[in-house]
Amino acid sequence: MARTTGHSRPVIKDVAKLADVSAPTVSRYLNGTAKIAEDKRKRIAAAIKELGYEPSMAARALSNQEMDSVVVFASKPDEFSTSATNHGVEAAARKRGFLLNIVSLDESDIASVEARVRMGLAVRPAGVLVYEYGWAGVEALKVIPQGIPTVVVGGGFGDGDYQVINAEREGGRWMTMHLLDLGHKMVFHVQWDQETGDNSRTNGWRDALKEQGIDVPESITVPVGRLDKAVAAGKKLGRRKGVTAIFAATDELAIAVIKGLREAGRKVPQDISVIGFDDMAFDALWEPPLTSYTQNFHEMGQRAFRMLFEQIQAKRKGVDMPPAQVEIVQGRPCLRASEAAC
Amino acid sequence: MARTTGHSRPVIKDVAKLADVSAPTVSRYLNGTAKIAEDKRKRIAAAIKELGYEPSMAARALSNQEMDSVVVFASKPDEFSTSATNHGVEAAARKRGFLLNIVSLDESDIASVEARVRMGLAVRPAGVLVYEYGWAGVEALKVIPQGIPTVVVGGGFGDGDYQVINAEREGGRWMTMHLLDLGHKMVFHVQWDQETGDNSRTNGWRDALKEQGIDVPESITVPVGRLDKAVAAGKKLGRRKGVTAIFAATDELAIAVIKGLREAGRKVPQDISVIGFDDMAFDALWEPPLTSYTQNFHEMGQRAFRMLFEQIQAKRKGVDMPPAQVEIVQGRPCLRASEAAC
């Protein structure tokens, strides 16, 4: 024998003995994998309760060849979108008795992405969720072996067979259209200078303009994180003729642009309307209160888990995988007071 | 036999066979638990590499009676403090080959806290971290059995044998002192109407005032989340004689107070200085740029894991637990332009 046993926590055998049945029967009871005689059911239930028995996930995992858990590979761990999505995933997973492992993919070169994926997979999770908010998610997808249930969260269309994405492009279109409806003849767009996917708010801006037969100008790009440059861009816009409406790709950008506009002597929203995107906590307190668009990351997380769970169940039952699907989670405009009719 | 084997992933036996040694030898190699002849080491290393072998954490956990993982019980999953701390924990855990499980404790009644703790413990994690930013953390602590390595994160002094907390009280003292140093004779304090622990910024405010021999007034409380009430409180303060400096317990509160002050016709910082706490993303963009105080949650998370890991190692080696300890993580003032000399 390896070491002394001295159970501190009850194991299935203890339950079986107390209920006067065999361990497999307890197992079947627990997993609903066979019918159990009513009297035995009762005795088992009572024994579990009396002992405070909780099955060992490790033992179960060893037997099942996989854990009742899912791992999320998160490309931008410090962002609100990530933590809100995580929370949604966790809530949905918990209902199914699944545990959540988080492994972050930030700040990593490609080699390290692979190492982290291997590490996350070492527990043999039943499935994985990859957040494709950043490039690291894309890399992770490449090294995750086939056959393990996967859903891609937050990418563009076509990045995976199973995806849940937010209606970002639609949101951008909506916001732009809103400005157009207010009578503005043109809406300018300021964005960070980084690649955006197909499903981007920026493309939504283009969609709206095209829909109205307006020639789409170049968007104004600002080096990532350089708020001062965004202020400068705002100032420049403020001096330019014919600028009456601006859709900023993020609230931060909107605020910086407003600052620049003021430096150029323009008033918001009287002279120029400015709206943002993301609905950050401070928007309502801003002067003027900033109109924005909110995305429902918590909902995304929940749906992503459910989509993953369907695959997991199909795999466990040995039936066909559900058909490929992409779910789109709607967001919602938050109208405040930073825009006005033209 | 239970089911057909058909190894998709290599197991220790495969490595052993390829390296022409026994499985226990591979195990000892992997865990450094015995000396291995040099030639065998080489063969084993080569075999592992060739096969792309990764030990099964589940099997290991079953044998070791515990998993190489830690679980965090997070009382306020949606807050920045939580996700930043998580990230720090995860980074430190990863270096030790430990996985992180997150179980959130929000929105739960007491009964559900207990169920979640049981669930989190079902994997037999090597240790647990409980975030005591909210009451749920306190409850969780009550139901976590003795003997499992635990560290309390973000509570007050004395909430556990092992704690890491931020220098919040000291931060509050520092901020208040800063205002006093600028020549203000009194500093008022606005806070949310919720219980704050011993280690609170509010107590730091009291500390500073007392230190300077100033009678400590009642702090001004605002119902949680009611920003409009905070604006009203600011307005009231603006009309009151002799108010020259306000330390708001959070940046949101500071901004709302400033709004109220302006409604009362006062200028910030010319007439009245206002500073916040937490250093939120928008502070620098505010008008005026808001002076605040930043806490290092990422660092807290890292230290918390390391403190936990020491206990885990002690327990595994069977040596004495490290002495009880509380580590304090320093924050840092972020001086901007919302305060001025009196």
Add this chain to the structure above:
DNA sequence: CTGAAAGCGCTTACAG
């Protein structure tokens, strides 16, 4: 509906 047996992939006391 139910039990005895074997197996999941590791680790460790035991005996060289």
Add this chain to the structure above:
DNA sequence: CTGAAAGCGCTTACAG
């Protein structure tokens, strides 16, 4: 330094 054996706590094919 190293191997054969037994055990960790479950699950499942097999045979009633």
